[in-house]
Amino acid sequence: MSRTFPKAGVDYPGSYGGVLAWFPDDEACRDYLDWLRWPNGFRCPLCGSATGWRLVDGRWSCRGCARRVSATAGTIFHRTRTPLTIWFAAAWSMTSDKQGVSALGL
Ligand SMILES: [Zn+2]
Numbered sequence: 001m002s003r004t005f006p007k008a009g010v011d012y013p014g015s016y017g018g019v020l021a022w023f024p025d026d027e028a029c030r031d032y033l034d035w036l037r038w039p040n041g042f043r044c045p046l047c048g049s050a051t052g053w054r055l056v057d058g059r060w061s062c063r064g065c066a067r068r069v070s071a072t073a074g075t076i077f078h079r080t081r082t083p084l085t086i087w088f089a090a091a092w093s094m095t096s097d098k099q100g101v102s103a104l105g106l
Helices: 016-022 026-037 084-096
Strands: 052-054 060-062
Touching (some): 016 084
Antiparallel strands (some): 052 060
16 A cells, blocks of 8 residues: 655645645635645535535535535534634644744744
8 A cells, every 4th residue: 555645735735835835815725725625626515415515605506405504613623713724834834844833923
């Protein structure tokens, strides 16, 4: 079994400048989360349908069962009111600094 590992600059930004360039708005963040959750395209977790469309609020509507699905459901971003761009920048700060980041610094 071979395993591939994510690559900086390919699978995720390699610098903070990359974070800003990759994720200029929440729609770009949602696109990225969609890609992580459904790398082969949308798939309804309830009925398994591969057909759906994105709603204005960023969730997906399944064609098979009409369920509304969010790529953030079950993640630390679930029902957040804080913009995803802020969360992504915070995640970058927490993971890129060897010393970590303080709450005040964040
Ligand atoms: Zn469905």
